[in-house]
Amino acid sequence: MRGRTAATAAALLALTACSTGPSLENRGQVTASPGDSHHLTIGSAGFTQSDLLAQMYAQLLNQAGYRTSILTVANRELYEPALESGQIDVVPEYAATFADWLDAKSHGAGAKPVGSPDLEATMKALRSLATPRGLTVLPPGRAVDQNAFAVSAGYAREHNLKTLSDLGASKLKVRLAAGDECVQRPYCAPGLKKVYGIDITGIDPKGVGTTQAKRAVQDGRDQMVLTTTTDATLDRFGLVLLADDRHLQNADYVVPVVNRSRAGSERVAGALNRLNHVLTTEDLARLGREVDDWRRLPADVARTYLKDKGLLK
DSSP, rough: OOOOHHHHHHHHHHHTTTSSSOOOTTTTTOOOOOOOSSSSEEEEEHHHHHHHHHHHHHHHHTTOOOEEEEEOOHHHHHHHHHHHHHHSOOEEHHHHHHHHHHHHHOOTTTTTOOOOOHHHHHHHHHHHHHHHGTTOOOOSSOOOOEEEEEHHHHHHHHHHHHHHHHHHHTTTTEEEOOGGGGOOOOTSHHHHHHOOEEEEEEEEEEEOOHHHHHHHHHHSSSSSEETTTTTTOGGGEEEEEEEEEEEEEEOEEEEEEHHHHOOOSSSHHHHHHHHHTOOOHHHHHHHHHHTTTOOOOOHHHHHHHHHTTTTTO
């Protein structure tokens, strides 16, 4: 795998400022045949999970006969136009989040969210938004990175809690460690009250899944923390997830998104779809821990995993 220099990355970002894929008057008329370029650029959003997925994509595509480069562009406002223009060919994304982002880009920041807990509906909305921009959304796999809520293991045992419904039924008063936006976000405090009847007495604004937020729950200052389903550090703080049994959270399944004119072939789709059959949410959490806690390189962690699953020779 060959990397790109910082100068190349800077040039890409400069170009994306004036190149954003099909023009508005041509959207909805993207009829180019699916392309099959020999050299594909894989985009990463710059955080551990995205780096791991980009490495897996690149290694699977290498085995399928492609030359690949990985380019990190941490801002979706920059890498999505680069994907439309063909400067980036493949990006790992999250179904509901990307659907809402494209919808806001097309219809304004006040657009009603189109992502939902329903994966089929979310994928339909996502593809309808992506296709006119020259993008193809490949099938989602088993892995999902959703918002999630955790309590201390002792608190869960004491009150016999396994699900968020259990917590609502307990009528316990809950102070929630989360980002300050949790006060208004429908998947957070309002949703917990409306869907589960949980008595949220206040938000402790320590961020989403931060060490400070987890310690606040571990120490009993707060009763619950907002984190993610792939958080691999919960055991370290003595925390356990409560199941989202009424599906409050959106369907943020991992999906590869490709530039149709450069990477829309069945061969690309076939190589990437092999990962869908094996990669789970639990796998993503474990692999992330190997990078973040064990300080292993994402490329090495990805290679070992793919070999262990029989996807690489």
